[in-house]
Amino acid sequence: MSGEITFTIDGTEVRGQAGQSILQAAAMASIYIPHLCAKRGLTAWGSCRVCTVLVNGRPQAACIQPIAEGIVVENDTEGLRAMRRELIEMLFVEGNHFCPFCEKSGNCELQAMGYRLGMLAPQYPYFFPVRDVDASHPDLFLDRNRCILCARCVRASQELDGKNVYGFVGRGADKHIAANAANGLVGTDAAVTDMASEACPVGSLMKKRVGYAIPIGQRMYDTKPIGTDIESGSARAQAGGGR
Amino acid sequence: MAETQESVIRGICGRFANDRTRLMDILLEAHRRLGSVSGEAVDAIARAVSLPRVEVESTLSFYAFFSPRPRGRFVIRLCNDIIDQMHGAERVGRAFREELGIDFGATTADGLFTLEHTPCIGMCDQAPAALINDKVVTNLSSDRARELVESVRASGDVEHMKLTLGNGNNSHPLVRAVVRNNLRERGPVIFAPLVRGTALRKALAESATEVIKSIKVSRLRGRGGAGFPTGMKWEFARAATGENKIVVCNADEGEPGTFKDRVILTEAADLVFEGMTIAGYGVGAATGIVYLRGEYAYLLAFLESLLKERREAGLLGRNILGKQGFDFDIRIQLGAGAYICGEETALLSSCEGKRGDPKNRPPFPAQSGYMGRPTVINNVETFCCVARILENGPGWFSSIGTNDSTGTKLYSVSGDCDRPGVYELPFGVRVSDLLNMAGAQETAAVQVGGASGQMIGPKDFGRTLRFDDLATGGAVMIFNKQRDVLRVAKAFMDFFCEESCGYCTPCRVGNRLLRERLGQVADGKGSPEDLAYLQKLGETVKATSRCGLGQTSAQPVLTTLRSFRSEYDRRVQTRPADLLPSFDGAAAVAMAESLAQRRSVYFGK
Numbered sequence: 001m002s003g004e005i006t007f008t009i010d011g012t013e014v015r016g017q018a019g020q021s022i023l024q025a026a027a028m029a030s031i032y033i034p035h036l037c038a039k040r041g042l043t044a045w046g047s048c049r050v051c052t053v054l055v056n057g058r059p060q061a062a063c064i065q066p067i068a069e070g071i072v073v074e075n076d077t078e079g080l081r082a083m084r085r086e087l088i089e090m091l092f093v094e095g096n097h098f099c100p101f102c103e104k105s106g107n108c109e110l111q112a113m114g115y116r117l118g119m120l121a122p123q124y125p126y127f128f129p130v131r132d133v134d135a136s137h138p139d140l141f142l143d144r145n146r147c148i149l150c151a152r153c154v155r156a157s158q159e160l161d162g163k164n165v166y167g168f169v170g171r172g173a174d175k176h177i178a179a180n181a182a183n184g185l186v187g188t189d190a191a192v193t194d195m196a197s198e199a200c201p202v203g204s205l206m207k208k209r210v211g212y213a214i215p216i217g218q219r220m221y222d223t224k225p226i227g228t229d230i231e232s233g234s235a236r237a238q239a240g241g242g243r
Numbered sequence: 244m245a246e247t248q249e250s251v252i253r254g255i256c257g258r259f260a261n262d263r264t265r266l267m268d269i270l271l272e273a274h275r276r277l278g279s280v281s282g283e284a285v286d287a288i289a290r291a292v293s294l295p296r297v298e299v300e301s302t303l304s305f306y307a308f309f310s311p312r313p314r315g316r317f318v319i320r321l322c323n324d325i326i327d328q329m330h331g332a333e334r335v336g337r338a339f340r341e342e343l344g345i346d347f348g349a350t351t352a353d354g355l356f357t358l359e360h361t362p363c364i365g366m367c368d369q370a371p372a373a374l375i376n377d378k379v380v381t382n383l384s385s386d387r388a389r390e391l392v393e394s395v396r397a398s399g400d401v402e403h404m405k406l407t408l409g410n411g412n413n414s415h416p417l418v419r420a421v422v423r424n425n426l427r428e429r430g431p432v433i434f435a436p437l438v439r440g441t442a443l444r445k446a447l448a449e450s451a452t453e454v455i456k457s458i459k460v461s462r463l464r465g466r467g468g469a470g471f472p473t474g475m476k477w478e479f480a481r482a483a484t485g486e487n488k489i490v491v492c493n494a495d496e497g498e499p500g501t502f503k504d505r506v507i508l509t510e511a512a513d514l515v516f517e518g519m520t521i522a523g524y525g526v527g528a529a530t531g532i533v534y535l536r537g538e539y540a541y542l543l544a545f546l547e548s549l550l551k552e553r554r555e556a557g558l559l560g561r562n563i564l565g566k567q568g569f570d571f572d573i574r575i576q577l578g579a580g581a582y583i584c585g586e587e588t589a590l591l592s593s594c595e596g597k598r599g600d601p602k603n604r605p606p607f608p609a610q611s612g613y614m615g616r617p618t619v620i621n622n623v624e625t626f627c628c629v630a631r632i633l634e635n636g637p638g639w640f641s642s643i644g645t646n647d648s649t650g651t652k653l654y655s656v657s658g659d660c661d662r663p664g665v666y667e668l669p670f671g672v673r674v675s676d677l678l679n680m681a682g683a684q685e686t687a688a689v690q691v692g693g694a695s696g697q698m699i700g701p702k703d704f705g706r707t708l709r710f711d712d713l714a715t716g717g718a719v720m721i722f723n724k725q726r727d728v729l730r731v732a733k734a735f736m737d738f739f740c741e742e743s744c745g746y747c748t749p750c751r752v753g754n755r756l757l758r759e760r761l762g763q764v765a766d767g768k769g770s771p772e773d774l775a776y777l778q779k780l781g782e783t784v785k786a787t788s789r790c791g792l793g794q795t796s797a798q799p800v801l802t803t804l805r806s807f808r809s810e811y812d813r814r815v816q817t818r819p820a821d822l823l824p825s826f827d828g829a830a831a832v833a834m835a836e837s838l839a840q841r842r843s844v845y846f847g848k
Binding site: 044045046047048049050052059061064065066083086087090091093094123124125127148149164166167168169170171172173174175178179180181182 | 282285286295296297298300301304305306581598603604605740741742743744745746747748749751752753755756759776779780783786787788789
């Protein structure tokens with residue numbers, strides 16, 4: 001087939017199509033590369049850096065880096081697992097994440113990633129930032145305490161909903177998610193049915209009045225670790241060649 | 244009132260054809276007219292240029308020189324980088340505070356003055372320095388600070404400040420700056436005399452491919468610090484299939500301790516424009532943009548006048564020097580206070596009117612850069628080299644310097660030395676030679692390459708300044724034996740925390756963690772295991788960050804851990820009993836004490 005590219009991930013030969021990222025090609029080969037900001041159907045963003053792999057010995061974000069013939073990719077190594085754990089810990093200490101009583105618990109990708117990567121208590125000091133909650137919208141709320149700045153809502157709104165509900169304001173430590181209206185979410189055309197309303201990996205952009213509906217023990221990551229769908233090949237079936 | 248603001252905004256947006264990619268210019272002009280850009284002004288701009296409101300707010304909130312809140316008519320920005328601190332910036336700051344009766348970050352009740360801190364403004368050779376609106380004031384003392392405030396207060400205009408103008412073009416009627424060039428060594432490449440148009444004429448006598456070949460033969464490497472071969476970059480851009488190629492000059496030198504581009508733009512800007520025009524000819528571009536850092540706004544009118552002269556001389560515009568079909572013109576894009584915009588893809592984002600977030604690579608700018616167009620982006624100094632290579636030949640150029648690093652390099656020397664300033668020297672000079680030239684004594688440490696470079700100690704002073712040994716964008720900061728290298732490193736970490744764009748996790752969070760722990764160690768509250776923590780954390784930030792800022796921001800920690808290990812070891816304590824040295828018991832119980840209204844039995848001594 002034209003455009004087919006062969007390379008290796010941790011010694012396993014992988015075939016992909018020209019134009020695919022390492023993350024996409026790996027998923028199609030049922031190889032899980034941990035990631036947070038990347039989401040199938042959305043443009044690659046490259047902010048969380050959790051999918052960092054070594055490409056011919058150089059660190060690269062697998063969601064951004066295109067595959068190339070003969071590249072040697074290292075993914076599941078102790079060194080990379082440790083770095084990813086550090087990145088996850090950074091996200092935990094940066095915000096205010098209250099797993100025990102968060103309604104996203106069990107369905108939260110950050111929490112699930114912490115478990116998968118073997119994070120215990122973060123080694124870093126907590127920042128305990130003071131962040132605003134935007135509860136102005138009748139059906140949605142934006143809890144910035146738990147936001148990890150992954151831009152999945154921003155991209156989903158633009159790319160899937162054809163709207164511009166969310167954006168980033170501020171720089172560095174002050175960077176935060178904002179709604180496209182002076183008076184918050186209520187002033188935007190956000191709707192609970194938007195694809196963006198489903199995009200959040202954590203408990204930051206949430207629907208009102210549906211929290212805790214599914215009991216603990218029956219939530220997505222309660223029984224299987226994050227990435228299982230990719231490793232079992234079901235993600236491949238779902239993707240059907242898409243990203 | 245609201246209507247007046249709306250009409251002002253509409254007028255400004257109209258001047259830029261309601262073009263959303265000119266949002267930087269619109270916001271700069273709005274600040275000039277209105278002092279700040281309020282929520283209503285954001286709405287008005289969004290309507291005029293047809294952008295979502297949040298995107299206007301996103302750009303507005305990114306740049307240090309923009310403000311959503313009203314500010315004083317005169318904004319005083321005192322530079323607080325490490326070199327300015329060493330030269331008494333704190334005393335000057337106290338004088339400003341006392342004279343104005345306000346703290347940093349505040350505005351006087353009469354709405355006349357706002358006082359702020361700002362990172363390096365490119366005046367380390369004449370520190371302490373500050374900006375008062377666009378005007379630069381240097382060599383400040385407490386008395387001078389008071390005098391300046393009084394003078395602005397009395398005259399109501401920065402133009403009426405009593406200033407002794409600097410040398411060279413700093414005294415030009417369109418510059419009128421107190422800035423001194425401090426040009427200590429003139430070399431044959433950058434600061435040799437120039438006859439306008441000579442290099443361009445020679446370039447146009449050759450074919451575009453021959454021009455690129457000359458650059459390749461000269462083995463010119465980019466002067467911004469990374470050292471990518473310029474000819475190869477141009478070749479990529481020339482071969483790129485996209486339309487409307489573009490040449491961009493990175494004049495956003497924000498690396499703490501660097502100021503050489505300031506002197507180039509003051510004394511040799513024609514060489515820069517000439518190099519850009521040659522690049523346009525080489526890669527097939529008709530448009531050039533100079534991204535000028537906001538701190539150098541005082542040079543804007545002067546640079547614009549040079550561009551105008553070049554147009555009148557047929558060196559810019561259509562059919563340049565009579566060459567049919569070769570059109571090229573240059574516009575200047577002013578920045579607004581963001582170090583990250585010196586990163587080439589962040590600079591392009593800024594030119595597009597967006598927040599200064601770096602872009603994902605690939606694609607690289609040569610393929611798809613500004614507005615998705617093939618883009619050549621080079622440093623100010625690199626374009627100067629280009630012009631000289633075409634003027635004097637690639638063989639002449641490559642005979643200067645060393646085999647891996649041809650030509651000369653400009654060094655911005657500051658800190659503990661008698662002759663701070665700009666030195667143009669062939670590549671391959673020893674650090675010790677440069678220290679001697681600058682009159683540095685009792686030097687304990689040299690930061691080569693600015694905050695993102697490396698801190699070296701005396702055992703490395705015999706090393707040479709070139710790409711294959713000590714590669715540098717040119718900042719050389721000298722610290723004598725009285726200085727505390729850990730404090731210096733901490734100041735650099737403060738800088739990176741301030742200047743991280745916040746896009747990726749390791750840079751946004753990791754740098755704050757590094758700063759916190761480094762500060763503890765510097766304060767004598769660290770334990771031995773903190774050093775391994777700093778090393779590991781630093782390596783993670785370096786390896787996983789998205790752009791050059793994060794990939795180098797841990798350098799102050801990593802390079803001092805390497806070269807000044809004893810300074811760390813000396814300060815860390817093995818933990819007494821079962822408490823971490825960083826644990827401050829008294830602080831931890833302070834609130835409980837105040838609630839209980841008694842002192843702690845254990846910690847309340």
